[in-house]
Amino acid sequence: DYLIQINIFVHIVLLLLRQNQNAGNIMQKRGDQSQKMYIQFVKLVNKKFSSEHQVSYYTKELAVSRKTLERSVKINSGKTPKQIIIERLIQAANILVHEKKYTPQAVASVLGFKDDKSFYNFISSQRPKK
Numbered sequence: 001d002y003l004i005q006i007n008i009f010v011h012i013v014l015l016l017l018r019q020n021q022n023a024g025n026i027m028q029k030r031g032d033q034s035q036k037m038y039i040q041f042v043k044l045v046n047k048k049f050s051s052e053h054q055v056s057y058y059t060k061e062l063a064v065s066r067k068t069l070e071r072s073v074k075i076n077s078g079k080t081p082k083q084i085i086i087e088r089l090i091q092a093a094n095i096l097v098h099e100k101k102y103t104p105q106a107v108a109s110v111l112g113f114k115d116d117k118s119f120y121n122f123i124s125s126q127r128p129k130k
Helices: 002-048 055-062 067-076 081-099 104-110 115-126
Strands: none
Touching: 002 055, 002 067, 002 081, 055 067, 055 081, 067 081, 081 104, 081 115, 104 115
């Protein structure tokens, strides 16, 4: 009786370990897919950030839902897709502004803003609140 219980217990443990291993393999595949999607997103942002500021554009181009993209980006960067786009815009703006070769109007135009006022409002909204 005691040996039967031990045998059943060992059998259950082995089944659970096998299930856990299968789940780990599935999670690894999901992780790989998530990382690939994140890399595709970042590449697309680097190409299109100056003309496409909306997350919806990137979800359409990558053919994924907003939730799926947000999850992938969050897992791989700790940020939201919108934060990635904004950071890229700010990075480019800083480079262009600090070169002092370009007017604010030119910078706004290059970065896809309809006018320098829109660009100024965007930059102002990104400054930390006091």
